[in-house]
Amino acid sequence: MKCPNCDAELELKKRDGVDMEICPSCQGMWLSCQELTQLEDEVFDFGDDEKGSLMLGSEPTARNCPQCAKPMRGFQYRLYDLEMDFCEDQHGYWLEADEDKRVLERMKEEEKNLGRKVLAEDRWAAHLKYLRSGSFLDRIRDLATVAMDPKPKPAF
Numbered sequence: 001m002k003c004p005n006c007d008a009e010l011e012l013k014k015r016d017g018v019d020m021e022i023c024p025s026c027q028g029m030w031l032s033c034q035e036l037t038q039l040e041d042e043v044f045d046f047g048d049d050e051k052g053s054l055m056l057g058s059e060p061t062a063r064n065c066p067q068c069a070k071p072m073r074g075f076q077y078r079l080y081d082l083e084m085d086f087c088e089d090q091h092g093y094w095l096e097a098d099e100d101k102r103v104l105e106r107m108k109e110e111e112k113n114l115g116r117k118v119l120a121e122d123r124w125a126a127h128l129k130y131l132r133s134g135s136f137l138d139r140i141r142d143l144a145t146v147a148m149d150p151k152p153k154p155a156f
């Protein structure tokens with residue numbers, strides 16, 4: 001598969017404990033959606049605060065799905081202000097370079113403040129897996145028809 005940004009061939013790599021395709025040139029990340037059976041047994045518990053409103057509406061982006069070449073839509077994963085693209089045909093998600101590092105930094109900061117014992121890396125890996133699961137895909141399907149709020153409310 002080719003990178004939707006720069007056309008370089010994506011490479012299968014493990015990052016933050018999760019298998020994904022990474023662009024060797026711009027370092028963007030492609031998370032293909034998993035077979036439901038692979039994830040069915042996983043339990044995703046992020047606590048009350050993280051389960052609330054996970055995302056806002058979506059809008060078209062300039063990038064195309066590396067799998068089917070259809071234009072992707074961007075959405076904001078409200079938690080940690082993560083901006084991602086997704087394929088409406090549910091092939092996967094695109095993250096720009098270093099978005100994962102930014103989220104990890106924020107998670108670590110949070111843990112320091114709250115004195116939590118959970119490792120940021122584990123939480124982030126769980127989130128990435130959740131994004132590719134059936135329950136998240138169901139939510140994203142509805143989102144494809146909803147336009148992005150022109151004035152998004154602050155996440156906190």
Ligand SMILES: [Zn+2]
Pocket residue numbers: 003004005006007008023024025026027028
């Ligand atoms: Zn690239």
Ligand SMILES: [Zn+2]
Pocket residue numbers: 065066067068069070087088089090091092
């Ligand atoms: Zn696609």
